[in-house]
Amino acid sequence: MSGCDISGALSLLEAQAHLTEVLSTAVAVETLPLAEAQGRVLAEPVRAGLPLPGFDNAAMDGYAVRLTDLLTTDTLALAGKAFAGAPFSGAWPAGSCVRIMTGAPVPEGAEAVVMQEEVQILADGRLRFTPATIRPGQHIRRQGEDVAAGSVVLAAGLRLGAQQLPLLAALNVAQVRVHRPLKVAFFSSGDELRSLGEPLGPGQIVDSNRYALACLLANLGCEVLDLGIIPDDPAALRSAFLQADRQADALITSGGVSVGEADYTKELLSELGEVAFWKVAIKPGKPFAFGRLTRATRGIPFFGLPGNPVSALVTFLLLVRPALARLMGWQLPPPRWLPALTTAPLRLTPGRQDFQRGCLFVDEDGALRVGSAGGQGSAMLMSLAAADCLVRLDPPMAGASRELPAGSRVWVWPFAEAGL
Numbered sequence: 001m002s003g004c005d006i007s008g009a010l011s012l013l014e015a016q017a018h019l020t021e022v023l024s025t026a027v028a029v030e031t032l033p034l035a036e037a038q039g040r041v042l043a044e045p046v047r048a049g050l051p052l053p054g055f056d057n058a059a060m061d062g063y064a065v066r067l068t069d070l071l072t073t074d075t076l077a078l079a080g081k082a083f084a085g086a087p088f089s090g091a092w093p094a095g096s097c098v099r100i101m102t103g104a105p106v107p108e109g110a111e112a113v114v115m116q117e118e119v120q121i122l123a124d125g126r127l128r129f130t131p132a133t134i135r136p137g138q139h140i141r142r143q144g145e146d147v148a149a150g151s152v153v154l155a156a157g158l159r160l161g162a163q164q165l166p167l168l169a170a171l172n173v174a175q176v177r178v179h180r181p182l183k184v185a186f187f188s189s190g191d192e193l194r195s196l197g198e199p200l201g202p203g204q205i206v207d208s209n210r211y212a213l214a215c216l217l218a219n220l221g222c223e224v225l226d227l228g229i230i231p232d233d234p235a236a237l238r239s240a241f242l243q244a245d246r247q248a249d250a251l252i253t254s255g256g257v258s259v260g261e262a263d264y265t266k267e268l269l270s271e272l273g274e275v276a277f278w279k280v281a282i283k284p285g286k287p288f289a290f291g292r293l294t295r296a297t298r299g300i301p302f303f304g305l306p307g308n309p310v311s312a313l314v315t316f317l318l319l320v321r322p323a324l325a326r327l328m329g330w331q332l333p334p335p336r337w338l339p340a341l342t343t344a345p346l347r348l349t350p351g352r353q354d355f356q357r358g359c360l361f362v363d364e365d366g367a368l369r370v371g372s373a374g375g376q377g378s379a380m381l382m383s384l385a386a387a388d389c390l391v392r393l394d395p396p397m398a399g400a401s402r403e404l405p406a407g408s409r410v411w412v413w414p415f416a417e418a419g420l
């Protein structure tokens with residue numbers, strides 16, 4: 001297959017839809033203490049056993065008042081104090097107010113909290129208010145206004161992070177039902193590859209893809225099984241495939257699925273299961289292999305990434321990451337491609353979506369702009385290291401220009417959103 005032969009290629013959407021269709025949750029469920037649940041995926045929805053706030057309380061430091069007490073006077077005596085954790089408990093005579101701190105329960109009957117900055121303390125200790133400025137209910141956080149008791153607060157399939165954990169903690173949810181981590185095996189294949197630190201002979205390079213994969217998988221909360229470098233040797237490959245099937249829930253390889261090698265990998269994989277080599281109409285992107293090792297014991301899914309580091313990362317983000325999310329039981333929202341204006345002219349690739357590495361900034365008019373992060377070759381690591389987003393260039397319509405002038409709108413996906 002030449003670099004631009006796209007006959008029979010799947011569109012990215014078709015490839016993604018196929019993965020979504022054939023993959024489903026592959027991990028069991030366990031109960032974990034909340035403190036250990038960070039990064040895990042909820043297996044069941046969580047319902048609130050309590051309202052939040054649990055009781056009416058003050059949103060400000062100040063004075064709790066009854067509006068009726070201020071109908072005929074602007075000055076009230078002090079009946080006592082309410083602190084967070086130490087409610088006011090005495091009698092609350094007419095014509096008085098209660099000193100109250102943020103988070104303290106408002107005394108029964110209180111209709112507003114007046115900020116201390118708006119209250120004058122008189123020499124005799126009484127407090128002077130400006131009644132006309134007091135709104136009923138002001139600065140009172142009402143029981144249940146954030147969360148109603150019994151309501152579903154988090155849906156199954158949500159991944160727990162710093163946004164969700166405080167909600168669950170506040171609701172006194174001590175344990176959660178979550179999916180076990182997905183265990184993902186990976187290896188690099190190629191006779192030219194050497195491990196980091198090994199001396200390099202002629203034609204040899206350091207295997208860099210495994211460092212990207214280890215990092216990408218850790219960010220997803222996966223457990224990893226690093227099977228190292230496997231030479232282009234059928235027996236070694238076979239035993240690595242089988243080990244992955246025994247010990248992991250999914251396998252990712254990089255390299256060895258390009259034209260020169262595919263036939264031979266193909267043969268091995270068709271012996272171990274059903275694996276298809278897809279042409280996906282994206283750039284960078286060589287053949288991408290996907291299937292299941294159905295003739296091995298557990299029949300785990302298999303993802304064969306191209307060897308070129310940029311192609312491997314881009315195909316991982318676009319195809320493998322959403323697929324792993326499904327295996328994890330994680331309802332991963334689709335990427336939000338944001339509109340951005342280009343800083344320089346770009347060339348479009350007929351028939352293929354081109355995913356370039358870009359750098360985002362906000363210009364003086366507040367518009368999101370994107371420039372190239374450098375050389376766009378699929379083996380070029382410098383622009384990858386410098387970039388902060390993928391830039392999607394859709395193929396030109398038939399007959400349309402292949403030149404995209406500077407200032408054109410393109411679509412960008414910030415790496416931070418892609419989990420990098």
Ligand code: AMP
Pocket residue numbers: 188189190192193205206207208209210254255256257258286305306307308309379
């Ligand atoms: P392949 O997909 O095996 O044809 O490899 C395509 C290109 O990617 C070749 O230049 C390989 O040397 C390179 N490559 C393959 N695997 C890796 C790897 N793990 N790390 C860095 N480069 C690689």
Ligand code: MG
Pocket residue numbers: 189190191255256257261307
């Ligand atoms: Mg190779």
